[in-house]
Amino acid sequence: MYQLLQTCGQARLGTLTTTRGVVETPVFMPVGTQGSVKAVSPMELEEMGYGIILGNTYHLMVRPGVEVVQELGGLHQFAGWRGSMLTDSGGYQVFSLGKLRKLSDEGAQFQSHVDGAPLFLGPAEALDIQAGLGSDIAMLFDECPAWDAGRSQVENAVRRTLLWAKKSREHLATHKRLGQFHFAIVQGAGYGDLRKSCAEELAALDFDGYAIGGVSVGEPEPEMLEAIEKAAPHLPVHKARYAMGLGMPHQMVEMVARGVDMFDCVLPTRLARNGTAFVEDGMLNLENACYIRDRGPIEEGCACYACRNFSRGYIRHLIKAKEILGMRLVSLHNLEFYARLMRRVRQTIAAGTFEAFRTEFCGRFKHRGPALKGDNYDN
Numbered sequence: 001m002y003q004l005l006q007t008c009g010q011a012r013l014g015t016l017t018t019t020r021g022v023v024e025t026p027v028f029m030p031v032g033t034q035g036s037v038k039a040v041s042p043m044e045l046e047e048m049g050y051g052i053i054l055g056n057t058y059h060l061m062v063r064p065g066v067e068v069v070q071e072l073g074g075l076h077q078f079a080g081w082r083g084s085m086l087t088d089s090g091g092y093q094v095f096s097l098g099k100l101r102k103l104s105d106e107g108a109q110f111q112s113h114v115d116g117a118p119l120f121l122g123p124a125e126a127l128d129i130q131a132g133l134g135s136d137i138a139m140l141f142d143e144c145p146a147w148d149a150g151r152s153q154v155e156n157a158v159r160r161t162l163l164w165a166k167k168s169r170e171h172l173a174t175h176k177r178l179g180q181f182h183f184a185i186v187q188g189a190g191y192g193d194l195r196k197s198c199a200e201e202l203a204a205l206d207f208d209g210y211a212i213g214g215v216s217v218g219e220p221e222p223e224m225l226e227a228i229e230k231a232a233p234h235l236p237v238h239k240a241r242y243a244m245g246l247g248m249p250h251q252m253v254e255m256v257a258r259g260v261d262m263f264d265c266v267l268p269t270r271l272a273r274n275g276t277a278f279v280e281d282g283m284l285n286l287e288n289a290c291y292i293r294d295r296g297p298i299e300e301g302c303a304c305y306a307c308r309n310f311s312r313g314y315i316r317h318l319i320k321a322k323e324i325l326g327m328r329l330v331s332l333h334n335l336e337f338y339a340r341l342m343r344r345v346r347q348t349i350a351a352g353t354f355e356a357f358r359t360e361f362c363g364r365f366k367h368r369g370p371a372l373k374g375d376n377y378d379n
């Protein structure tokens with residue numbers, strides 16, 4: 001499914017081919033937590049050039065339930081999305097339920113946050129649910145330890161992740177869904193030897209692609225980069241690599257430089273709803289008083305609908321008044337910014353100028369927005 005076309009340093013230009021089409025990588029995947037990328041329509045995503053989005057298994061299984069999605073034609077038809085779709089395994093959300101769950105080598109017993117119904121998710125169940133949803137790429141069930149967990153806790157999470165990967169492999173031998181690809185997830189927190197052994201053992205099980213998990217879960221940025229550096233070299237060259245839950249624009253560029261192909265993150269849409277816009281040299285908080293009489297667009301030269309038609313002053317007014325259109329306009333701009341960034345990443349890899357682009361972009365992009373802490377992954 002993954003074809004490596006060209007490299008520039010460790011940065012990789014490639015394609016992902018699913019039954020829905022071909023996606024160029026490196027790629028950013030907008031997050032459609034509940035079967036919808038918040039405030040943005042599938043038509044708008046297509047127009048921005050997005051060919052793959054993400055859906056959250058946990059949210060869809062608790063509401064409306066996988067049977068309902070199946071009855072209404074599967075997740076693509078349900079959500080009116082013609083491109084490719086990746087679903088996570090649901091594990092990450094279940095583990096973040098804390099008290100609501102009980103974890104064993106079999107899987108996780110937990111209660112729905114919507115109606116309290118008892119639910120169980122293990123490696124086979126996670127695959128069956130994703131097969132029911134009908135995503136193009138399904139993620140294996142894994143255990144994601146906290147980034148600052150002690151070594152024995154991380155060792156146990158890696159052991160379980162590998163055990164579940166083997167169980168998933170066995171399950172797929174008899175329950176293979178045609179046209180669906182399966183990605184395994186490397187855990188190991190900040191421990192290089194655990195990242196390496198986890199990556200090598202998963203690679204031996206021969207899945208269609210590999211994710212690096214347990215990043216962007218609240219750890220400082222240098223540790224995030226290190227976790228990727230420790231895992232990426234041990235992954236197969238001719239399979240796609242996905243950094244889960246990432247990230248800020250400069251982080252994605254740094255990850256591409258470390259050989260990562262796929263990203264997903266809620267930041268462009270979540271921050272948009274608070275009036276925070278991404279621009280070339282950082283982030284603008286459109287709630288600031290300095291934009292009250294600003295006639296200019298969010299970003300000069302941006303081709304998005306918001307920048308072509310509305311002033312910062314008007315969008316600031318909408319955000320302050322909590323008008324839905326304001327949140328939509330900034331979401332459209334931010335997703336356009338992310339799409340444009342990834343296009344430039346691909347163009348500069350193709351041209352052999354990625355290193356110069358990386359230096360220029362990361363040198364210029366200053367993080368001036370609100371403090372970013374905790375879970376970037378979910379809503």
Ligand SMILES: [Zn+2]
Pocket residue numbers: 298299302303304305306307308332333334336
């Ligand atoms: Zn724009």
